[in-house]
Amino acid sequence: MNQSAEDRRNEALAEGSRLAASLFGTLAARTADPPGVTRVAYGEGECAAYALMADAAHAHGAEVAFDAGGNQFITFAGQDRSRTLYVGSHLDSVPHGGNFDGAAGVILGLAAAAVLARLGQTAPFDLCVLCLRAEESCWFPHSYIGSKTALGRLDPAVLDTVVRSDTGETLAWHMRALGFDPEAVRRGARRIDPARAVAYLEPHIEQGPVLVAEGRALGLVTGIRGSFRYRDAAFHGAYAHSGATPRRLRRDAVVAASELVVAMQALWERMEADGHDLAVTFGIVGTDPAQHSFSKVPGEARLCIDVRSRSETTLEEVRQRLVEFGRGIADRRGVRLDLGPLGGSTPAVMAPRLLDQLRGAAVAAGVAPIELASGAGHDAATFANAGIPTGMVFVRNENGSHNPDERMDMADFDQALALVVALLEQPPARWA
Ligand SMILES: [Zn+2]
Numbered sequence: 270m271n272q273s274a275e276d277r278r279n280e281a282l283a284e285g286s287r288l289a290a291s292l293f294g295t296l297a298a299r300t301a302d303p304p305g306v307t308r309v310a311y312g313e314g315e316c317a318a319y320a321l322m323a324d325a326a327h328a329h330g331a332e333v334a335f336d337a338g339g340n341q342f343i344t345f346a347g348q349d350r351s352r353t354l355y356v357g358s359h360l361d362s363v364p365h366g367g368n369f370d371g372a373a374g375v376i377l378g379l380a381a382a383a384v385l386a387r388l389g390q391t392a393p394f395d396l397c398v399l400c401l402r403a404e405e406s407c408w409f410p411h412s413y414i415g416s417k418t419a420l421g422r423l424d425p426a427v428l429d430t431v432v433r434s435d436t437g438e439t440l441a442w443h444m445r446a447l448g449f450d451p452e453a454v455r456r457g458a459r460r461i462d463p464a465r466a467v468a469y470l471e472p473h474i475e476q477g478p479v480l481v482a483e484g485r486a487l488g489l490v491t492g493i494r495g496s497f498r499y500r501d502a503a504f505h506g507a508y509a510h511s512g513a514t515p516r517r518l519r520r521d522a523v524v525a526a527s528e529l530v531v532a533m534q535a536l537w538e539r540m541e542a543d544g545h546d547l548a549v550t551f552g553i554v555g556t557d558p559a560q561h562s563f564s565k566v567p568g569e570a571r572l573c574i575d576v577r578s579r580s581e582t583t584l585e586e587v588r589q590r591l592v593e594f595g596r597g598i599a600d601r602r603g604v605r606l607d608l609g610p611l612g613g614s615t616p617a618v619m620a621p622r623l624l625d626q627l628r629g630a631a632v633a634a635g636v637a638p639i640e641l642a643s644g645a646g647h648d649a650a651t652f653a654n655a656g657i658p659t660g661m662v663f664v665r666n667e668n669g670s671h672n673p674d675e676r677m678d679m680a681d682f683d684q685a686l687a688l689v690v691a692l693l694e695q696p697p698a699r700w701a
Contacts, residue, residue: 278388282690285384286683288325292376296321297368305365305673309435310403310414311339311443318360318372322400325379329386331398336460337453338418339444341400345382347392349697354392355461355469356381356689357399359415359648363407367675369474373664373682375400377472381689393697394467401648408433409440410500412614416648420655421459428455467700468623469652469659470692472685474666474677476645481667486681487638487688489627490661493650494546494577494643495616497588501571501609506602508560508568519566520603526554526570528602532594536587546579547587548644579616579642617650620658626699627660630691636684638662662688
């Protein structure tokens with residue numbers, strides 16, 4: 270590259286970075302809910318984020334459309350208009366979350382399109398910046414609602430059985446309230462046809478501590494862990510007087526729950542030593558405040574169980590062991606374990622060829638990402654499991670995510686921008 274071409278390129282990247290910084294700033298201001306931001310799925314903050322991205326899209330000459338479930342599609346015309354390359358992520362957040370989780374992927378897509386336009390280039394295929402709804406399962410307790418809807422893969426029962434945590438209204442109700450068409454979603458209507466999708470790329474802040482620990486700005490994701498979850502499990506025993514009830518006559522739900530936690534921790538240790546990828550978490554454990562007391566043997570203990578792995582076989586093996594442990598503990602302690610509804614998501618492998626293209630783009634852009642697996646779930650898993658070549662780029666982020674202290678430096682974001690622009694500059698033949 271001669272000097273003036275390099276200058277032009279740097280100037281275009283700098284302009285893309287300024288656009289992104291301004292979008293991040295406006296988004297944080299419009300969805301502020303101190304401390305942090307709140308963008309409720311199918312709610313006010315998410316809609317404000319959608320409107321902001323649509324305005325930016327219009328200013329850059331893109332077409333904006335919605336699917337039946339309310340996902341937003343921002344399309345920049347490409348060289349080959351018969352197929353589409355998707356770049357994007359979700360725009361909802363957890364309550365009082367950080368500004369970058371989800372939004373960074375959408376904003377990076379818009380900034381990359383702006384850089385290409387500034388360089389006088391056209392993406393190899395139609396470039397669609399995808400704004401997905403309802404990824405954070407704190408609002409509706411179901412994984413990847415937006416991406417499943419976009420691909421016509423949402424279980425229709427979810428529309429009527431899953432309710433939003435703050436309103437108690439169903440997903441179908443919320444879709445209708447915003448003017449969308451849950452009946453079309455129910456019929457499996459989809460705006461994304463996997464046969465015409467070249468790839469789905471999801472840039473996202475890293476939600477774990479690996480990039481910070483390694484001192485690297487970027488990561489290329491090799492796979493996404495899946496999960497199984499019991500959000501409403503409970504041991505039921507019997508409340509009794511703490512002084513008057515001898516040990517052998519107790520049906521203590523807390524002791525039973527503790528035994529299960531310890532047994533699962535030991536199982537995790539053993540399986541990890543055998544080379545299994547696994548994470549076991551009991552995120553909520555508690556007694557019933559309406560009935561518990563310091564002088565009562567606890568008759569009920571509620572538990573949330575979240576188990577993750579890159580391997581479906583491992584997940585199933587652990588689930589079976591969990592059921593066995595529960596049965597044994599219940600028998601020994603005279604209590605009953607009710608696991609409640611089972612939820613979760615399927616692990617996903619990222620496309621080897623796209624990963625290879627990303628490696629090439631990294632060289633071209635002069636950035637040096639590491640490769641790592643994603644412990645957190647992402648919409649990318651839905652795309653990968655629908656057979657669409659899928660990749661993810663992680664941007665370094667301090668202090669974890671799902672909290673107001675998440676921190677991404679624009680210098681790191683700029684490296685991701687350069688990487689994605691270099692990827693989009695690869696000719697159609699490389700994508701095939
Ligand atoms: Zn996210």
